[in-house]
Amino acid sequence: MSQSLKVPTMAEYMAEGKQPEILFWVGSAGSYDDRAKKITRAFVKLLNKANVDFAVLGTEESCTGDVAKRAGNEFLFQMQAVTNIEILNAYDVKNIVTACPHSYNTLKNEYPELGGNYNVKHHTEYIEELISSGRLKIENNSNLKGKRITFHDPCYLGRANEVYEAPRSLLKSLGVDLVEMKRNRRTALCCGAGGAQMFKEPEKGDQDINVLRTEDALKTNPNVIATGCPYCNTMMTDGVKAKEREAEVEVFDIAELIAQAENL
């Protein structure tokens, strides 16, 4: 697994007096969470394969503050935002790509008023661009061909920012059998992680949200549940376990599926 990845940092670029095409914003989950780190690595493999000039902030990156803001701690959020913006602006960053819809939403929508203006893309949007510009080719003989895959819309990508089609078109380009859940796109049910729920026990109720959403997904009889958010990934993975279906149903990020198809 420890195939070596090329992951330059902004500091290294700066030292060489160069500017990368994009900054890859890894996010806290992508940096520390064991499951999410795999997504991060998969995406980097794709970037390496497409010869994208990218960099990360590495140890200079800090939480965007999304979760603090949604928990109600506007103060902490803005402290994080101002700190991050200072660093991003010092490096003169223009384009940011991230695999986390929460970072995406915050960087794209909430940083501009605080002085951080960047062109922000979700990794599914960016991969789609790499494919359409011919920089990344999808071999159409992947092992995923014909597999039943359902896509769970992350709230912060879908409803929050109305990106519904990029992930789907990537899945279709893999030749998979894309099956939709009854609630999809703007009516998709949340996985239950947003709004800081990821970090606390759910309030009293009669079911866990991730289990309800996993039931939605399982009704499509999928081989794979695909998603585009590290938190959704955790929630759906736990949901599949709760339903004791982990032997037949796997949960993957779109970047991982494409990396698999590319045998990376």
Place this chain on the structure above:
Amino acid sequence: MEYLPNILFAIALIAGIGYFAKNVKKLIRNIKLGKAVDVSDHKKQRWQNMIRIALGQSKMVRRPVAGILHVIVYIGFVIINIEVLEIIIDGLFGTHRVFSSLGSFYGFLIGSFEILALLVFVAVIVFWIRRNVIKLQRFWKAEMTSWPKNDGNFILYFEMVLMALFLIMNATDIPFQNMESGNVISQFIAPWFNGASESTLHIIERLAWWLHILGILVFLNYLYFSKHLHILLAFPNTYYGKVKPKGQLNNLESVTNEVKMMMDPNADPFAAPAENDTEDVPEKFGASDVTDLSWVQLLNAYTCTECGRCTSECPANQTGKKLSPRKIMMDTRDRLEEVGKNIDANNGEFKDDGKQLLGDYISNEELWACTTCNACVEACPVSIDPLSIIVEMRRYLVMEQSAAPMELNNMMTNIENNGAPWPYNQMDRLNWKDE
């Protein structure tokens, strides 16, 4: 004595409209208790939203059955009310069907009104069945008891009666029936009264006419107390509704100022406040009562139709949590009404009543159940944003009361200490590269 009906009519009209105007004034005053917010941006998009969502009912038809029925009632109700103009002129001047001189066009108009009236009547019956016989879940949630439940049905009865009166009034109007034009529906109702003498018919016709117009005036004044206020407020509300991406929460300006102060090495924390800095009361972060919310959020509360589309899409509500976004809106309106009445009772000054929105209406448990998923915002047919109120109240809980659940406090401490919601060393951020 000959003019008695005209005088009575004028009195009823003035009383009805006058009382309505008084309530509208109160409504506007209450909404203005909210904080100022800049809504001068995106003018074009705002007009488009209003036309599409309020006039065009674009979000209603996403649920086709309810949507189409609602469009019928809406169009029917608006168009049939053109007839009210004639009723008012007739009532004031003692004429009878003053527009009938328009001839066949009049027949066409009344004919269309009759068809619409029948459609509205049928649609309203279907609505009633959905509420009371099929018992659609969203009309039977915890917050839909007592008044809200009755309110929903009252409106349906009102509409049924008004439509029936309109048709009966036409059916018993002998000159109108003799015109043989425009009585598309009422000609089938007329035979029900076959046995009655001409004078009885006339009495029934007059009775229906009076009840119809009085009913409309009562209905107009009922609005203020009802979820039915949305027939008026849906228009401003969709105009002032959110035009930013749904995921974007506002940045608190008061916090921005403080953060800037803290981050600016040149700022002197002991400096005397600038001359124009008139605010010596430290600003309150977040909302614990309705007056801490923005006036758009208060307008939202008055606009809420209590349809429950938000709640039926809410992941927290669907999994048995206490949170219901509809209840958030209803609580906000109820508390705002309470504050308004308090102001009325105390000569225009609010007297502390020891109550507030937070705690007395909305509990912490409800607020902490929200996943900020925006499903409620997406579902709302009249552009209401319950999430923004939830976030505003969480801000108060966290920044004014430090009352976040323990796990969240730990998470926030982690962010403060090491820039991530988990207790990992910031220096390990890039370790994934080599794992």
